[in-house]
Amino acid sequence: MRGAPIVVHRISATVGRRVTVRDQIMGLAHSDRDLLEFLRQAGLPDAEELLDDPTWVEWGGGRAHEYKPDDPPG
Template identity: 45%
Template sequence: MSVLPVTVYPPSPTGGRRVRIDGEILGLAHDLADVAEFLRRAGLDDIDEHDVETSALIDWRGGGPRVWAAP
């Protein structure tokens, strides 16, 4: 299994953050569990919220993994 590029974009004004994996937007995440689910759907079976929070493979834009609301 190859490692896919993962980008989590800044929080939207209405809440949530877009998640892009391998160039495709998979949806709007509202917490770490949502990001983990998107990654599982993309083929990363053994990933959980802790992995999402600590992974260097995820490019967190506009705030890290604990930022879910727009400023």
């Protein structure tokens, strides 16, 4: 079984998370807003409800929805 088609990779040293959709690099997200724009560009215009669905999105390293090391939880 393959993993989730959307991967939000671990937080980078320069802040932000690389986003891949079906192994294609979409860019570096600095917020959920950036992430949603990448998903819109990938053909998923209503992806907001998918962000917390592990069958769609894998959040690598750190908590979901955090984009810099000092983001507070939640």
